[in-house]
Amino acid sequence: MSKTKKVLVLITAMLLVLCSLSFSGGQKEAEAAEGTFPPGELVIYGYGNPQFLLQYYDDFLERNRDIAPGVAVEIVQTEGEADARQKVTMSYTAAAYDELPDVVFTAPVSMQAMAEAGILEDLSEFVESVRDKFVDGAFDQIFYNGRYYGFPRSFRPKVLFYNIEIFEKYGIDPKEMDTVEGWIEVGRKLKKSSNGEVFLSYIDPGHRTWRYFGRRGFMPQANARIWDDEGDVVIDTDPGAKLAFDTLDTMYKEDLLFKSAIFQPPLYEATRDGKIATYYIGAFWSEFLRQNLPDMEGKWRVMPAPMFEDIGTRGAPTVAIESIVKKPKMPYAELYKKYWLDFHLNGEARNRWTDKMVEQNAPYPNPITPELLADPYWKEPSAYYGGQSFREMEGIGLQNPSENLRVTVKDAEADQIISAEVEKYVAGDQTMDQAIKNMGKVLRDRIGSAPAKK
Template sequence: MRKKMIAALLTGTMVLSTLAGCGGGNAPKEEKAQETKKAEAGTQAAAKETVYPSGTITIYGTGQPQYLQEYFDAWLERHKDIAPDVKISIVQTEGHAKSREKITMTALSGAVDDLPDATYLDPVNIMELSQGGLLKDETEFLQPYLKDLVDGAANDATVNGKIYGLPESVRPNVLFYNKEIFDKYGIDPAMMSTFDGYMEAGKLLKEKSNGTVYLSYISPGSKTWRYWGRRGLMPQANAKIWDESGNVVIGQDEGTKLALGTLDTMYQQGLLLKSEIMEPALYDAINNGQVATFYIGAFWDEFLRKNCGATSGKWRVMASPEFESVGKAGAPVSSYFCIVNKGDNVYAGLLEQLWHDFQFDAESRNTWVKSMEKQNAPYANPICLKLLQDDFWKAPSDYYGGQSFREMEGKCLENGAANLIITPQDAEADEIISAELETYVAGNQTMEQAIANMDKNLKAKIGQAKIMK
C-alpha cells in the first residue's frame, strides 16, 4: 500500500490542503498554557534522557548547506552526553525538487536504509512527499511551540490538518535600494511605498541619469517568473493561476493583469536591465552603480554582501511597494526542516532537539550568525519571537550604512500578502508560465499574448488542478 502511495508522487495524483495547523479548542487560556508547558517540558526531558547510537545522520540540503554544517558540528560537540558518537553529513542537491525525486526513487526501490534522515523542503515538495507517507508527522511535537513563532510559520507545511515540516525560516519580499544613487539624483526613496511611485522613481532615474541607471533588472530565463512573478507581483496583486475549484483562470484574472502588466510597463519603458540574476554580469552592473533597486526576497542580502563589496554602505532596505488597490506588502517565503519517515528513524528525536535549539537557543544561534557574517555567508532571521526581540537582531549593519537589516527583515513580515495556492501541478505550471515570459522578454510576443498563451497551454497540458477544500 505504501509503495502505491509513493508511486502516486510520480503520476501527480496527490492533493494538498494548506490549512493552518495552529489548532485551538475551548479550554480556558490558563489551562491551555499549563498543558502547553507540560507538553514542551515532557518533549525536551524525553530527548535529554535518550542516548543515541553511533552513526551518521544524512540531511539533504540545497544552496550552500556547508554553512549549516558549522552549526550542526558545534551542536553535536556540545551534546556528547546524548550523542557521543553521532555525526551529521549534509548532502547538497540541486534543489528541493531534486531532493524530493531522490527520496521518492529511493523509497520506490525499497532501499530504506539509503534514505536520508532529514531534508530541507519547500511547501510544494512537502505536499508531495507527505502524501506518499515519507515525512514524519510533526503536529504533536510542534504544537507547544507555535505560539512562540512568527505568525503562520507552519502554515505552508500543513497538509490535511497535519504538520509535516519544522519551520526553518520565514523571509519576506522586500525592496533593496542604493541610497547613494537616489541621493545623487535627488529622488526620495519614500515615493516607492506604492508601485505607482516605484515606477515613477524608475522614470526619474532614467531621465536624470541619461539612461545609464536602471530601476532594476529582468532575467531572460526562468527567474523572472520565479522572483518577479510567483514570489513577488502575483501574490501582492492577489492574482490567481487557478480558481477555488482548480480551473485555469490566469488568462481572465484581473490580479494577473495587474501584476504582469506592471512588469510589462517597467520593461517597455526601459527601466529594467536585461541580465540574468546571480551571474557576474549583473554583479558588475551593481558595482558600477547601474542598478538602483531590487524587489526580491530577503535572501538577496547574502548575494549582495558576497558579490557587491564595492557598494558596501550604500544599500538600504524597506518594505515592498504596495498596489494601492490591494494594500498588501510582499508575501513571505517559508522553508522547512523535514524528518524522513523511514520506518524506525532512530535519530528523529535528536533532529527535533537540534531544530529546537537552532530556533530557541539565542547563544548558539548568535554565535553561528557572527561566523556567517565574517564569511559573507547566508543566514536568515530566527522565527522565534523572543529571539527577534533580542538586541542582537536589531544591530546596525555597516553594509547597510548603519541600518539594521535584521530588524527590517522582521518588520517587513508585517501585512504580508498570502502566497499563491499550492497544487500538485505547480511544478509543471511554472515551466509553462515561465516559457511564455521568456518569449516575452526576448521580444517575440507582447505581455497580453504571453498571458493568453499561459492560459491556453495550462488548459491544454494540465486542465484542472487538484485543490483540497
C-alpha cells in the same frame, strides 16, 4: 554415536554458547546506551548554502554528546528544491531506503508532492505543541491536508534594496517607492535623469523571472490566482494575475529593467557600475550583495517591499522547510527535533553562530520566534547598510504581509508551464497578452485542474 558425530555435536554446542554470549553482550551494550542515539551519520539533503548550517549542527552535537555520543551530520549538496525532491522520490519509489536521507530541505510545492507520495513524516503533534512560540504565518505553507509535514527553517520577507548613492545623485526620495506605482515612477525619473544609463531593476531571461517577480512577487501582492477554489485554471482571466503581469510588462516595455541572469557576474558588474538602482526580492539577496559586492559597503539601504495602492499589503514571506523523511528505520528523527528547537529557541547559541557567519561573510536568517527577535542583538546596525540595521528591517518586513499563492500538488508542473511563457515574453517572441493566453491554454491542456481548496 561415532567419534566424528560427537565432535560435531560439541562444536555445535560451543557455537551456540558463543552466540548466546555475543547476544548477551550486545544486550548489555544497548542497555548501557539507553537514552542515547546510536552512533552513525544523520544525513541531510540540502541546497543553497547548507554547509554554513553544518557549523550549527556540529556545535549542537558537541553540546549534547551525552545523548548523541557517536553521531555526526553529513550534508549532501543538491542542485535545488526540484533536484532534492527527485533524488528522494527516486530512492523511495525504488524502496532503496538505505539511500534516503534523514532530512530533506524543501519548499511548499515539493513538500506537498512528497507528502502526497507518503515520503514525509507527519509532524503535526510535535508542531502543535510548539507553534505558539513562533511568529504568525511561519507554519502556514507547511500545513497540507490538515497535517504538518515539516518545520520552517526560515521565514523571510520580500523587501526592496536600493543604492542610496544613486538616489542622492538624482535627488530622488526613496520614500516615493512605498507603492509599486511610485516605484515604477521612480524608475522613469532615473531613466530620464541618467539618459537611460540607470535602470530601476533587472529582469532574468530564464526561469527566475517567474520565480521572483511572479510567484514570490507581484502575484501574491496583487491577490492573483493560478487556480480558483474549485481547482480550475483562472490565471488568464483573474484580475489579480492581470495586474501582476501588466506591472511587469510596463517595467519591461519602458526599458526600466536591465536584462541579465541573476546570480551571474554581468549583473554584479552592472550593479557595481551604478546601473541598477533597486532590487525587489527576498531578504536572502543581502547575502549575495555582501558576498559578491563587498566593495559597495555603505551604499545600500533596505525598506519593506512596495505595495499596490489599491491593495495595500507588502511582500509575501518565503518559507524554507525542513522535512523528516519517513522510512522503516528513523534513528535520528527525535534528535533532529531537538536540534530544530535549539536553533530557534536557544538565543545564546543562535547569536554565537550568527557571529561566526558575520566573520565569514556567510548567509544567516533572522530568528522566527518573537522571544529571540526581541533581543537587541537583532537590531544591531550594519556597516554594509550604512549603519541601518538590516536585521531589524528584515523583522519589519514581515509586517502587513500579502498571503502567498495557494499551492497545490500540480504547481511544480504549472510553474514550468508558466515560466516557459514568461521566458518567451522576455525573449521578445510574444507579447504579455499572448503569454497569459498561452498559460491558460497549456495549463488546461496538460494539467486540466488542480485539487480544490479544502
